[in-house]
């Protein structure tokens with residue numbers, strides 16, 4: 388086990404805005420810490436950081452002793468992640484069709500569904516259900532609310548990006564319908580960095596339930 392710092396080295400500008408963010412978010416670290424403890428306590432199976440972005444959560448989980456690897460839709464994000472931590476596994480892939488075996492892992496989707504239209508969430512959760520081991524743990528972080536914001540410019544680049552705020556009750560309901568039982572939920576107020584635009588932040592800890600029939 389090492390410190391998060393060891394696992395998240397200095398990088399090019401892409402990763403920098405995210406690098407120290409968790410240091411200022413004790414409740415986020417608490418949810419990740421509880422998730423890590425549950426995974427390690429159950430034998431520490433591999434954990435997919437699904438939609439890993441520049442790797443901040445993959446690196447943080449590794450620092451907690453969780454054998455995490457990252458998957459992201461964006462080859463550029465995967466390149467940033469690999470460059471920052473060449474020793475770790477990062478792959479290009481989609482949460483809607485993961486190149487992973489059935490029942491292979493535990494998972495984290497840390498703010499990765501924020502670009503997913505709500506009508507596609509059942510597809511994503513069906514895929515999470517497929518790749519999770521029975522009893523495997525899942526941690527989902529997202530922006531709580533009910534709105535959509537479109538960006539044409541961010542992080543110094545022109546782009547086209549939708550960001551969704553979704554209701555924790557609705558997301559928990561979809562996960563439960565998909566056979567992933569919610570075991571804990573946290574909704575916190577925005578911190579100073581997130582205020583005034585971001586609003587409340589939601590975290591659902593869940594577990595793949597046995598089939599009921």
Ligand SMILES: C[S@@+](CC[C@H](N)C(=O)[O-])C[C@H]1O[C@@H](n2cnc3c(N)ncnc32)[C@H](O)[C@@H]1O
Pocket residue numbers: 405437438439440441442443444458459460461464480481482483496497498499500501502503
């Ligand atoms: C807001 S970022 C969060 C990144 C990282 N999880 C974090 O918290 O730092 C969302 C990430 O999800 C990725 N993503 C979006 N849709 C995806 C999909 N269908 N499959 C895999 N990754 C996806 C994006 O490329 C982006 O890196």
